[in-house]
Amino acid sequence: MAMKKWMKTTAALCLTASSVLLTACGGNNATQNNAAGADGSAETTENTADGSTDYSGKSIEIATYLTGDTLAAYKEVIAGFESETGVNITLDEYGDDYESMMKTRMASNDLPDIFETHGWSLIRYKEYLTDLSGEPWAGDLSDAALGVIRDTDGKIYTLMTTGSCLGTAVNMDVCEAAGVDPWAIETWDDFNEACDKIKEAGYTPIANYFTSAGALANADGSWLSYEGETYDVNEEMLNGTWDWEEFRTILDYLQTWFDNGYLYEDCGTISQTDAIERCARNECAFVVGIGSSYQTAVVAQNPDVTMAMIPICASEEGGARFVGIGEGASFGIWKDTEEMDVCKAFLNYIAENADGINAAAGEISTLPSETTKSYGMEMLEEMESHCPDVFYDNLWDRKYMPAGMWSIFEVAAGMFYEDQSDESKQEIIDYLKENYVDLYEAAQEE
C-alpha cells in the first residue's frame, strides 16, 4: 500500500515537473549539431588550380534565421563555397526560433562557427565574435554600414552585406486615389493632414500594429535625437540620465492616430502579415517605422501595387527627417571556432558573391560588388531623388537604448493600444523608465 502511494506521488510529481521543462531546458543545453572539425577526418589545405584554397576534410557549422528566397540564395552561396574548397558545411535553419536558439547556445558558450548577427553584432553578440576589421572586404563597406557595425575602438565584428533600411512604407496607389503627394510630407502635422485625406477617400491611413514595438520605438528619433527636433537628448539617453517624461510627447502624438481613426480597429492584435495582406489589397496607405522588406513582401503578394519609402517625419518645421539604417544580412565568426581560416575564407566568399542574397532580401547593398540593383536600393534612390536632405542614423533603439529594450517597447505598445488615457501614459512612462534603468545598469555591469 505504501509502495502504491509512493508510486502515485512520484507520478504526480513527474507530471507537474514537466511544466517546468519549458523554462529549465533553455538553460545550459548543448544543441544537437556537431561542432566544427569534430569529425576527426583527414584535413588538407592546398591551393587549387583556380586559386581558391582547398580545405578538403574540414567542416564548419553555420546557423541562419533566413527563410524562403533569401535562404535559397544563401544555400547557393554555401554550395558554391563547398564545391570550390571541399569544406563540409552543416547549415542549421532555425527560422523563427533563431534568437531563442542562439540565446541558448550563448548560455552554454557553444556557438556555431558562423552565425547571423541580425542587428546585434555590437550589443548582444560582441563578446562571442571575432574582430574582422582586418579582412579584405572591410575596406569596401560603405560609411552607412560602418556607422552601424563599428564599435568605439574601430573594430567590426560582422560582414554586413545589406543594410536594413527603415522609414515609412507608402502605398502610392492609395495615396494617388486620395489625392495625397507623400513626397510633400515633412512634419508629423503634414502626415496627419495626409491621413485625413486618405480617411476621407475611404481608406485606412495607417496600418501600424501595436503587437510590435515599431510605432513606439522606431519613430522616436524624430522627437528625441537630432538637432532642430523637439528634444536633443542623445547624451542623456546614452549615459542613463534621460528624463523619460519627455517620452510623453511621443505618446501624445500617437494618441492622435487613435482619436482621429487612422488605425485599423484590430491594430492591437494583428501582425505584420496582416498589414502586408491589407496593403497588397490596396486598403491602407502607410506603415511608420518599418524596414524595406515590408514593401518587398507587399509587391510579392500583388505585383500591381506601387510601393515607396519616405523618411520618418520631422517633429517640427525644418527638423531632420530621418531614415534608420540597421544591420541586414550580417555574418559573424565565433571567436572560439576551431576553423578560423575556413570561416574567414567563407566570409570572403560571401563578400564576393552576395548579390543573390541581397536581391532576395530586397535590402540595400553595403558592398560595391553589387551588380543587380535590389528593390530596396531602387526605393532608396527614388526617395533620395525626392528628399535629398534625409538624415541617416542607426536604428534608434539599437543606438540609444540598452539591449533588451525592444521587448519592453513591445509590451508598452500593447498597453498603449488598450488605454490612451493620461494615467495609462504615466504607467507606460514609468514602465519604460524602470526597465531602462534596470537594463542600463545590467549593461554597465557586463
Added chain:
Amino acid sequence: MEKRRKRILLSLSIPAFLLIFIFMIIPLGNALRVSLFKWNGFSQNMKFIGLENYLSLFTDDVFWRSTLNTFVYGFGSTLLQNIFGLSAALFVNKQFRGRNFVRLILYMPIMISGVIMGAIQYYIFNFDNGVLNNMLNLFGIENIYWMKTGVSSVLIITLINSWQTMGFCMLIYLAGLQNIPKMYEEAALLDGASKRQIFFKVDVPLLIPAITTAVITNLIGGLKLYDIIVTLTNGGPNRKSLSLSYYISLLYFNDEKAGYSSAVGIALFVIIFLVAVPINRYLRSKEVEY
C-alpha cells in the same frame, strides 16, 4: 519469491526513472537554481539576488492575470471537454450506420497540432476578412472584433482547446463505457430503473476510473496550454490572454528575464501540483471495484 519479484520490477523501472531524472528532476533543480539569479538567459554573468524574483511575483499584474487565465484554460477546458466528450461517447457507443465515420470525424481535430489549429482559427476569428465575420456579413451583421478584449480572447481559446481535445476525451469514455458489463444495466432494467437512473446510478459510478483519467489529463493539458495561444492571439491583446506556460517562454526568450521566468516556472509547478494531486486523490477515492 516476493522479494525477487520486487527486484525485477524495480530493475524494469530503472530506464523510466533515469529518463525522469534526466529530463525532469535535473531541469527542475536547474530552474530552482536559475530562479535565484538575475540573468538575461545567455550572458556568462549571473547576479545572485536570492528570493527577489519570487517577491516580484506578488506585484506582477501579468503573472496574476496569466494565472487566472491558466485556471480558466485548465478548468474551463476540462469541464467542456468532459461534458462534450462523454456526450459524444454515449452517442457513438450506440449502433447506427456510419458510426465509425462519426467517431473519426469527432476524433480528427486532435490529430492537428495546436500551432496549426491556432493559425487556422486565427483566420476564422480574424476581424478583417475572417471566415466567421464574412459569414455574418451574409446576414447583414457587421464585423465583430472577437479578440478585442482579454476576456473574449480567453473564452475563444478555451472553446477551441475544448473542441480540439474533445475527441481524446470521447475515446477514454468510449473505452470506459465498453468495459461496463451489460449485466448491471440489465439488472437495473429488471428492477424498473429508468434510462436516466441507469446512467447516473450505474454508468457514472462505473465510469469513475475513466473520469479520473480524462479529468487529470485534460486539466494538466489545459494548465499547460501554450501552442494555440501562440498562433491565435500571441498572448494579446496587451498580454491579456497569456497562459503561465507562454508567459514563462516570453519572459525567458523575449524579455530576457531568465531568472524571473524560472521563478514563474516554479510557481506553475507548485500550482499544478497543488491542483492535480488533491483532485486525483478525490477521484481515486470514488472508484469502485467490479
